[in-house]
Amino acid sequence: MNQPITVKDKQFILSISNEEIQNSIQKVADRINADYAGKEIFFIGVLNGVFMYAADLLKKITVPCQISFTKVASYQGTQSTGTIKQLIGMPEGIEGRHVVILEDIVDTGFTMREILNQLQAHKPADIKIATLLFKPNSFKESYNVDYRAMEIPNAFIVGYGLDYDGYGRNLPDIYTVVN
DSSP states (O other), X not given: OOOOEXXXXXXXXXEEOHHHHHHHHHHXXXXXXXXXXXXOEEEEEEETTTHHHHXXXXXXXXXXXXXXXXXXXXXXXXXXXXXXXXXXXXXXXXXXXXXXXXXXXXXXXXXXXXXXXXXXXXOOSEEEEEEEEEOTTTOOOOSOOOEEEEEOOSOOEEBTTBOBTTBSTTOXXXXXXXX
């Protein structure tokens, strides 16, 4: 039986097991390794939620790579504020490099649009996006999300790096809110 868990003041039920997450990450890693064979990648992880995905994905990457992080925020509680605040700047030295942005979740796409705009000013060779979770019914942008580990419905989730007001990031599985 799928017993609900409580995070802060809300109930959540299991929706994606860690085993499913790891299998999906392996598929993304296999694609990235094939696409970038013979090249170097500069990964840029979007904090805070990406830390688990970035760690697990990079363990499976076999091509030469580096990683740095940026931090942006657009959520408050369970809703996107629609306003993107950059909290930690973009990495320097990406001109002419193959950049892959690592994101925990892409829903509306507004945050990623801002990141793409900022990175393109640094003239990388190319920019790809690798997200753990993608919400196709929420996506409002036109750019391509190149690597999608999993597509999920438009519901609020927590766990595996994703939070509810800072709580629940430590959960190994992903849970969906029920109330």
